[in-house]
Structure formats: structure tokens, C-alpha cells
Amino acid sequence: MIEKSVVTIRVNGNYLNAEADVRMTLADFLRDRLDLTGTHLGCEHGVCGSCTILLDGRSVRSCLMLAVQADGADIETVEGLASPDGELHPIQEAFARHHALQCGFCTPGFLMAVKEYLSERPDGGEAEIRQRLSGNLCRCTGYQNIVDAVIELVESGVA
Amino acid sequence: MEPSKRYVGASVARREDRRLLMGAGRFAADLKLQGMAEVAFLRSPVAHGLVDVLDIDEARELEGVLAVYTAADLEGKVESFTRPFYKNVDPEVERRSDLQIAPYRADLLVRDRVIRLDEPLAVVVANDRYIAEDALELIQLDIEPLPVVSDVDAALAPGAPEVNPDVPGNIHARFRITVGQPDQALATSPHRLTETIRYGRSVGSPMETRGVVVQPDPGRGTLTVWANNQRPHLLRTYVAEMLRMADDDIRVVAPEIGGSFGGGIYAEEILVAALARDLRRPLRWIEDRRENLGNARHSRDQIHRIEVGFDDEGRILALKDWFALDCGAYNPFAITIPYNTASHLRNQFRIDNFECEAVCVATNKLQNTPVRGAGRVVAVFVMDRIVDLVADETGLDPVEIRRRNLIPGDLMPYDMGMLYRDGAPIEYDTGNFTEQFERLLAVVDLEGFRREQASLKSSGRFIGIGFSSHVEGSGYGPFEGAKVRVDNTGHVTVHTGTTAHGQSHETTLAQVCADSLGVPIDTVTVRSGDTSLIPHGGGTFASRVAVTGGSAVHMTSELVKAKILAVAGHMLEADPRDLELVDGLVHPRGAPDISLSLSEIAQAAAPGSGGLPEGMGPGIEEQSFYVPPTVVFASGSHAAIVEVDRETGVVEIVRYLVVDECGRVINPMVVDGQQHGGVAHGVGNALLEQVIYDSEGQLLTGSFVDYLLPTATDVPRIEVEHQMYPTERNPIGVKGVGEGATSSAPAAIASAIVDALRPLRIQLNELPVSPAGLRKLIEEAESGAAPMSAATSS
Numbered sequence: 001m002i003e004k005s006v007v008t009i010r011v012n013g014n015y016l017n018a019e020a021d022v023r024m025t026l027a028d029f030l031r032d033r034l035d036l037t038g039t040h041l042g043c044e045h046g047v048c049g050s051c052t053i054l055l056d057g058r059s060v061r062s063c064l065m066l067a068v069q070a071d072g073a074d075i076e077t078v079e080g081l082a083s084p085d086g087e088l089h090p091i092q093e094a095f096a097r098h099h100a101l102q103c104g105f106c107t108p109g110f111l112m113a114v115k116e117y118l119s120e121r122p123d124g125g126e127a128e129i130r131q132r133l134s135g136n137l138c139r140c141t142g143y144q145n146i147v148d149a150v151i152e153l154v155e156s157g158v159a
Numbered sequence: 160m161e162p163s164k165r166y167v168g169a170s171v172a173r174r175e176d177r178r179l180l181m182g183a184g185r186f187a188a189d190l191k192l193q194g195m196a197e198v199a200f201l202r203s204p205v206a207h208g209l210v211d212v213l214d215i216d217e218a219r220e221l222e223g224v225l226a227v228y229t230a231a232d233l234e235g236k237v238e239s240f241t242r243p244f245y246k247n248v249d250p251e252v253e254r255r256s257d258l259q260i261a262p263y264r265a266d267l268l269v270r271d272r273v274i275r276l277d278e279p280l281a282v283v284v285a286n287d288r289y290i291a292e293d294a295l296e297l298i299q300l301d302i303e304p305l306p307v308v309s310d311v312d313a314a315l316a317p318g319a320p321e322v323n324p325d326v327p328g329n330i331h332a333r334f335r336i337t338v339g340q341p342d343q344a345l346a347t348s349p350h351r352l353t354e355t356i357r358y359g360r361s362v363g364s365p366m367e368t369r370g371v372v373v374q375p376d377p378g379r380g381t382l383t384v385w386a387n388n389q390r391p392h393l394l395r396t397y398v399a400e401m402l403r404m405a406d407d408d409i410r411v412v413a414p415e416i417g418g419s420f421g422g423g424i425y426a427e428e429i430l431v432a433a434l435a436r437d438l439r440r441p442l443r444w445i446e447d448r449r450e451n452l453g454n455a456r457h458s459r460d461q462i463h464r465i466e467v468g469f470d471d472e473g474r475i476l477a478l479k480d481w482f483a484l485d486c487g488a489y490n491p492f493a494i495t496i497p498y499n500t501a502s503h504l505r506n507q508f509r510i511d512n513f514e515c516e517a518v519c520v521a522t523n524k525l526q527n528t529p530v531r532g533a534g535r536v537v538a539v540f541v542m543d544r545i546v547d548l549v550a551d552e553t554g555l556d557p558v559e560i561r562r563r564n565l566i567p568g569d570l571m572p573y574d575m576g577m578l579y580r581d582g583a584p585i586e587y588d589t590g591n592f593t594e595q596f597e598r599l600l601a602v603v604d605l606e607g608f609r610r611e612q613a614s615l616k617s618s619g620r621f622i623g624i625g626f627s628s629h630v631e632g633s634g635y636g637p638f639e640g641a642k643v644r645v646d647n648t649g650h651v652t653v654h655t656g657t658t659a660h661g662q663s664h665e666t667t668l669a670q671v672c673a674d675s676l677g678v679p680i681d682t683v684t685v686r687s688g689d690t691s692l693i694p695h696g697g698g699t700f701a702s703r704v705a706v707t708g709g710s711a712v713h714m715t716s717e718l719v720k721a722k723i724l725a726v727a728g729h730m731l732e733a734d735p736r737d738l739e740l741v742d743g744l745v746h747p748r749g750a751p752d753i754s755l756s757l758s759e760i761a762q763a764a765a766p767g768s769g770g771l772p773e774g775m776g777p778g779i780e781e782q783s784f785y786v787p788p789t790v791v792f793a794s795g796s797h798a799a800i801v802e803v804d805r806e807t808g809v810v811e812i813v814r815y816l817v818v819d820e821c822g823r824v825i826n827p828m829v830v831d832g833q834q835h836g837g838v839a840h841g842v843g844n845a846l847l848e849q850v851i852y853d854s855e856g857q858l859l860t861g862s863f864v865d866y867l868l869p870t871a872t873d874v875p876r877i878e879v880e881h882q883m884y885p886t887e888r889n890p891i892g893v894k895g896v897g898e899g900a901t902s903s904a905p906a907a908i909a910s911a912i913v914d915a916l917r918p919l920r921i922q923l924n925e926l927p928v929s930p931a932g933l934r935k936l937i938e939e940a941e942s943g944a945a946p947m948s949a950a951t952s953s
Contacts, residue, residue: 002289021289023289024289031188031189032191035191036182037182037185037186037188037189038181038182038183039182040186040188040366040367040417041188042366042367042368042417042448043448043862043863044447044448045448045862045863045864047862047863047864048366048448048863050366077182078180078181078182079181079182079183081180081181082180082181088177088180088181092180092181095176095180096172096173096176096177096180097172099173099828099829099831099832101176101179101180102418102661102662102663102832102836103179103365103366103367103415103416103417103418103660103661104175104176104179104180104184104415104417104661105184105186105365105366105367105415105417105418106366106417107179107180108182111180129871130871130872131871131872133870133871134870134871134872135870136870136871137366137863137868137870138366139364139365139366139418139420139836139839139840139868140366140418140661140832140836141832141835141836141839142832142834142835142836142837142838142839142840142874142877143835143839143870143871143874144835144874144876144877145832145835146871147871147876
């Protein structure tokens with residue numbers, strides 16, 4: 001028998017709990033138990049970054065963590081970016097303005113990685129931004145418009 | 160007066176973005192149905208062998224497992240693949256090219272003989288994916304290995320092991336194309352060179368893996384299939400044929416698709432449908448990345464042996480090319496890829512004497528199928544490499560060789576002397592290649608670059624510039640359809656038979672419709688990727704949606720507009736010819752105060768409302784299908800500037816420029832985005848991405864740690880310039896844009912590497928090139944041991 005455990009986390013400001021097999025990944029827990037399917041799985045081995053979420057303010061690959069390891073954590077996912085009335089977050093606005101997404105599959109991971117980066121109040125230029133984005137893979141955009149969106153966000157001081 | 164064109168040509172903001180940015184897009188893996196079970200495949204751990212033991216008893220007993228199937232369990236439930244899904248070759252092409260294609264059968268699950276790594280042997284259906292994978296571990300499998308054919312040379316060697324029992328001599332297909340008198344022209348050329356040029360295997364590798372979700376309705380005997388497939392209508396045809404059902408009892412839906420970059424119909428899609436029907440339960444299969452890297456969208460993988468005849472001035476007088484495509488164990492796309500290679504090989508160059516023989520070779524690998532730039536990526540690298548080789552032999556600058564061989568702008572339209580795969584003569588309809596190249600040179604400031612290059616070289620830094628040009632036959636037929644309807648609220652809905660995986664069709668096709676009808680774009684919604692929307696659909700491939708789908712939307716919108724005006728004329732007791740539709744309102748010309756809204760007109764046209772002219776059917780709705788005469792030729796010229804670290808072989812792309820020509824541009828923002836993504840794909844193909852099988856047919860690149868996709872630090876900023884030569888082959892003047900950039904980027908980068916190291920003659924005759932690979936070429940060139948291309952003069 002696979003052991004089960006109740007996992008309680010705070011997701012996008014709401015306390016939620018659900019039962020999970022102890023071997024269940026955090027990504028599967030978010031997607032299948034909590035129906036937060038905005039977090040996507042691109043490789044399930046920690047390279048592509050599509051499943052990036054913020055856990056206690058730091059970016060993590062939710063495919064590489066078990067749900068039980070996140071018990072008690074404060075998690076932010078893409079579903080929490082826009083305000084409850086539907087107003088997009090400035091990062092989302094910048095991505096749309098710059099055509100920084102095409103198919104949109106990798107986008108949630110990028111948005112969360114960028115949110116973490118901006119929270120550090122960065123003042124670096126394009127090279128630093130490209131370095132920070134290099135942990136997320138995108139096959140559609142060639143990254144240029146994502147980079148431009150982030151340059152604008154850094155310059156405008158969005159945190 | 161025609162309403163002014165307000166949307167086509169403008170960077171209209173994408174209508175797809177909001178849901179995707181909010182994480183509210185619904186991809187295959189996001190679909191969850193009541194009672195849904197999960198599917199996992201047992202795949203062959205060897206590339207060739209006979210199945211001795213396949214024992215599923217223990218797996219079947221595992222708690223949470225609903226069923227386990229082997230080939231024997233599929234008897235009577237589903238047919239095998241018995242024909243290529245893309246053989247549609249024109250009979251005249253078949254005759255003129257001496258085409259031979261070996262038919263084969265491919266079972267959905269292996270019966271007794273495995274002929275490629277990862278071939279599916281059994282399927283587990285379980286309550287969740289974790290249990291399904293546990294069950295795979297419990298299947299007892301023993302395969303007696305057979306000799307593995309792992310490359311083209313081994314496959315064609317005398318006495319080579321047979322790869323596929325249906326494929327004699329390990330040759331899936333072959334053809335030969337002759338233009339002019341290549342043998343004679345070669346014999347009389349002042350100079351000749353021969354070379355072997357190779358291009359490795361890569362994977363399309365969208366960020367989303369494949370996924371299939373199937374909902375059976377056992378009571379009605381129907382199926383709904385959600386699959387991230389580029390051709391829902393074709394998938395429906397296959398499911399119908401192989402499950403022996405009626406087309407209309409199957410609905411195929413492409414949900415949100417996370418990139419695709421190459422099409423096809425896969426065994427897993429058919430199998431999941433068959434098993435859902437058999438088990439009377441909704442099923443979901445979501446591929447993992449290891450499966451994707453070994454089972455979906457392998458492409459490129461060609462070896463070319465070229466002979467080139469040229470004169471003292473570097474004019475190319477004759478080109479003969481024999482090439483082999485490492486096709487893998489099966490050949491579902493027949494000659495789609497090699498014929499693309501042959502028809503795009505000479506791309507923008509005037510070479511009157513040409514022969515191209517293609518051989519599709521069977522090996523114990525995954526099938527070679529189209530991926531962004533299918534067949535053309537290799538063709539362009541071969542041709543641009545020939546330009547560099549001729550430059551080396553004549554001592555002329557490659558820029559000069561290009562200038563002397565490009566088809567001059569004043570010779571357009573230009574007939575290339577052979578047929579396209581659709582049977583029409585390849586005639587470049589509009590464009591100006593010489594102007595395109597000169598524009599590129601002006602933007603890049605070649606003279607300034609050469610000064611900088613010389614100055615840096617003296618301080619031990621090596622920068623180089625490389626050029627590439629391409630054409631792209633885009634908008635392949637035979638048709639695409641659109642249905643346009645005005646509902647009672649006055650809202651316009653467009654249905655097409657295409658799918659979208661990032662290309663922004665919901666935006667660009669709405670732009671076309673809004674302009675063609677004369678309505679505000681926010682009253683137009685575009686829906687596609689669902690067989691229930693329209694009875695016939697082609698799908699998305701061959702950079703075809705703007706060309707074929709866009710034209711269909713335009714044509715159908717014109718029909719709808721005619722009906723709107725006819726109904727409005729009846730309502731206003733006016734001649735429809737005296738009416739105009741502007742900003743969603745119908746007015747008598749010159750009388751803007753009198754108007755009817757689309758809502759009023761649609762309600763008048765509703766069945767039974769009595770507001771229709773005599774004899775006219777109800778509803779403001781039309782459906783029509785656009786049939787293109789043949790493809791239209793988009794083109795582009797690229798320049799890459801690279802810096803090579805001579806000590807480490809590391810290549811940095813310093814600057815990248817594109818001059819693109821894709822006819823009338825519907826949305827410049829979207830077109831530029833396609834250029835960026837296309838170049839990035841080409842950067843990966845040139846420097847990073849390679850599928851490697853060892854001599855036993857084992858995959859060494861089964862993760863993103865081993866198969867390297869370009870990241871934000873690998874891809875340079877891309878500068879894009881546009882030429883615009885609208886085509887007259889379709890009513891909206893557009894050409895395709897999705898794939899061209901991928902075709903030129905690898906060749907431009909390779910050429911820049913060669914240029915950076917001159918006067919050292921780097922024999923860069925194979926892509927991709929890794930830092931270690933480049934170091935080896937540098938060492939060979941330095942020691943004079945490089946196998947020079949064999950050049951002779953007469």
C-alpha cells in the first residue's frame with residue numbers, strides 16, 4: 001500500500017488541504033488534487049522550468065518536489081497573479097504588450113520566474129536578464145520579446 | 160467606396176493572450192473527465208529483436224489496474240496502419256521522378272518483432288498514472304536481440320540486415336529529378352568539386368508533450384477525442400478507418416496546443432481511442448519527456464554527396480546531388496521531406512543543370528517526419544555550403560559568389576524547371592532576391608564589418624559573417640475551409656479547419672474577416688481545431704494557414720457580406736449595390752444617418768421571420784473552401800555574425816539579421832515573432848540539438864540534460880527587416896511565414912563560423928557542430944590534415 005498523507009498549503013492566499021500519496025509530486029498535487037492546472041509540466045525532470053512556482057517567495061520546480069515536502073508552505077502559482085476582479089498583473093500586461101508568448105505553455109513558468117527576479121529589485125541589463133531567464137525553456141518566441149518585456153518591467157521598477 | 164482596410168497590416172494585440180497568461184488555457188493534460196483512467200505504454204528496450212516473453216499476468220493483478228493489452232488483445236478492436244498518411248503525390252510527379260515507394264504495415268502494438276527502440280509492446284490502463292507505471296514494472300519481457308542497423312551506410316551495405324520485412328533492400332522510397340543536362344554541363348565545367356555534407360537528427364520538441372483524452376459514449380456509440388494534433392480532420396479519418404466507425408460518430412478536438420512544430424498521426428492516438436471504446440471509460444494519455452524525445456517528431460538526418468561544376472568567376476553551371484534520408488523503421492510521410500529538400504535545394508540560385516536523386520533508407524530508428532522547415536533546413540545548408548566551397552576554390556568572397564548566382568530580380572517570375580509535389584511547375588511568383596540580398600548587406604554594413612574583423616583578428620579574436628538565403632513553398636493544398644456566421648446579436652463567428660499552436664490565428668484570421676466584412680474586430684471570434692465546427696479541414700502544416708485559411712476566411716466573408724447587403728436591401732427597399740457595410744452598420748451610400756445593424760439584419764434573416772428576399776435561404780451564414788492553384792514562394796536572407804573562441808570551439812552569435820519576404824503582412828508583430836522563434840529553432844539545430852543513437856540503436860539523448868534546447872543566453876537579439884511582394888496566387892496576397900527562418904539560421908551560422916576562421920579552411924560539412932566538434936575541425940585544418948573537398952579543373 002502506498003502511504004497517504006494530508007497536505008495543507010497556502011496557495012495564492014487560500015489555505016487548502018487534500019490527501020496525497022506520499023510519492024505524489026507537488027506539481028501533480030497542484031494540478032490533480034487542487035485543480036490548479038495553470039502550472040504546466042514540460043519535462044518532469046527539472047530542466048524546462050514550465051512548472052516553476054514560488055514557494056515561500058522562492059522559485060522552485062514543482063515537478064522536483066513531493067507534495068508532502070510542501071506541507072505548511074506558502075505557494076504562489078500563475079492563477080494568483082491577476083487580481084480577483086480579473087485585472088492582469090503588470091508582468092502579465094508586459095508579456096501581452098511585447099508579444100512575449102505564442103503557444104503559452106511555458107508562460108506560467110516564465111511569469112513566476114520573472115516575479116521572483118523583480119522582487120529582488122534588480123538593476124542589471126539585458127545580459128543579466130537573459131542569464132536569469134535561462135532556467136526556463138521556450139520553443140516559440142526565441143526569448144527576445146520575453147527579454148524586452150522584462151527589461152521594461154525592470155526599468156519601470158515593478159516589483 | 161470600399162471601407163478602408165483597418166486591421167490587416169496592423170500589429171493587433173493577440174486575443175489568445177489573456178487566458179494563457181492567467182493559466183486558464185485548457186491543454187490536453189488539463190482535461191479531467193468523470194471516471195477517467197490513465198494510460199501508460201510498455202516500450203521496447205531494444206531496437207531490433209524477437210519477442211520471446213511478454214507476460215502481463217502480474218501487472219493485471221495490481222490493485223488499481225483496469226486492463227493491460229498486448230497486440231493479441233487488440234484483435235478485432237482496431238486495424239493496423241497500412242498506408243502512409245501523406246502520400247498525396249501528383250501522378251505526373253510520380254512519373255517524371257521515377258518514384259518508388261515501398262508500402263508497409265505498422266501494427267499499433269508489436270506482434271512479435273520489434274524494429275525500433277521504444278516501439279510500444281503493451282498498454283496499461285489504471286486509476287492513475289503512478290499505478291500505471293508501477294504496472295509496467297511488473298510486465299515480464301524478454302526479447303531476443305537481432306542485428307541493429309543504426310545508420311544509412313550500414314543499411315545500404317551489401318548483405319545488410321533487413322530492418323522492416325516490408326521494405327526490400329532497406330529502401331523505403333526513391334526518386335530522381337533532372338533539370339537541363341547536368342551530366343553534360345558537369346563534364347564541360349571548367350572546375351568541379353565533390354563533397355559529402357551531413358545534417359544530424361533533431362526533435363521538434365514542443366514544450367508540451369503529446370496528449371490524448373478520449374470520452375466514449377457507449378450508449379450512442381460515439382467518441383470524442385481531444386488530441387494535440389495539427390490535423391484534427393485527418394486524425395478523425397484515421398480513427399474512423401481503423402476503428403471501423405463513421406466519420407460523424409467521431410469528434411476530434413485540438414485543445415490548447417503547447418507548440419507542435421511537426422505533424423503526423425501516431426499509434427498512441429488511435430490506440431487510446433480504441434481502448435476507451437473497448438473499456439467504455441474516458442481515458443487520458445499524457446506522454447512524458449523521455450517518451451517524447453524517443454517517439455515524436457524526429458527530423459533532418461540526411462547525407463548529401465554533391466558534385467558541382469563552376470567557372471572561373473564562380474558561376475555554378477551544374478549541380479548533381481545524391482542524398483540519403485535516414486528514414487527510420489517506418490515511412491509515414493512517404494516523400495514529403497526528401498521532395499521538399501529536392502524542390503528547395505537550389506533555393507534562390509539560378510542553376511540550370513540539376514540532378515537530384517533521393518533515397519529514403521530504413522534503419523532501426525524512429526521514423527523521420529516533418530519538423531519546422533521540413534526538408535528545407537538541410538537543403539539550404541547544403542546549398543549555402545556549396546557557395547562557401549566555390550568561394551574557397553575560386554578565391555572569391557562568398558558574397559560575390561552569391562551575387563553572381565542569385566536569380567536576378569528582373570527575371571521574376573522564375574521557372575525552376577521542375578514540378579512541385581502538388582504537380583504544378585515550380586515558378587517563383589513574386590519577390591526580388593538580389594534586392595533582398597543587397598538590402599541585407601546594406602543593413603549589416605559589410606565593409607564596416609570587414610574592417611572590424613581584420614582589426615580584431617590582429618588582436619587574436621575571430622569574428623565572422625555568414626549569409627544564407629531560402630525560399631519556402633508555403634500554403635500547400637489541396638484546400639482549407641471557413642464558415643462565417645452572424646448571430647442574432649450581430650456577433651460574427653469564424654470556424655476554420657486549421658489548428659493553432661502559438662501562431663496567433665484567433666487574431667490574424669479575425670483581422671482578415673473584420674476587414675473583408677467591414678466590422679469592428681471585437682465583434683469577430685475565430686474558432687478552430689474541432690471537427691464539429693466544419694465538415695472538412697486541412698489543418699496546420701507547411702506554413703499554410705495564412706495562405707489557405709486566410710483566403711478561405713476572406714472568400715467566405717465576402718459571401719456573407721453579399722448576403723447581408725441583399726437582406727438589408729430587402730429591408731430598406733434598396734438595391735444592394737447601393738448599400739455599404741462600414742464598421743458593422745449597413746448604410747445606403749452617402750446616407751450615413753440611415754443604418755441597419757448586423758443584429759437587425761440577422762434577426763430579419765432568421766427562419767420564419769419573413770424578412771428575406773424571395774427564394775433566399777435563412778440565416779446569415781456561409782461556408783466555402785479555398786483551393787490554391789499551387790504553393791506561393793516566400794523567401795528570406797539572413798546574416799549571422801559570430802565570434803569563435805579558437806581555443807575552446809565555443810561559438811557566440813553576436814548579431815543576427817533577417818530580411819524576410821512573406822507577401823502581404825497581416826500582423827507585423829506576429830510575423831516578427833515567427834522570425835524570432837524560427838531563428839531560435841535554427842540556432843538549436845546548428846549548435847546544440849542532436850538526437851544520438853548508439854550502434855545498438857539505444858537513445859543517448861532522452862532528457863533535456865542530454866538533448867539541448869537553446870536558452871535565452873544562446874539566442875541572440877534578432878533584427879528583422881521586411882520586403883513585401885504580395886502574391887497574386889491568392890486573394891489576400893499573403894505567403895507563409897512559419898518555417899522560413901528556421902531554414903536559413905543553421906546555414907548562416909555555419910558559414911559565419913567558417914568565415915571567422917579564414918584563412919584557415921574549416922571543413923564544416925556537418926551540422927550540428929558542438930564546441931568539441933569545432934575544435935576537432937580547427938585542429939584538422941591547422942595540421943593540414945583536413946580532408947579537403949576534392950576539386951578538379953579541366
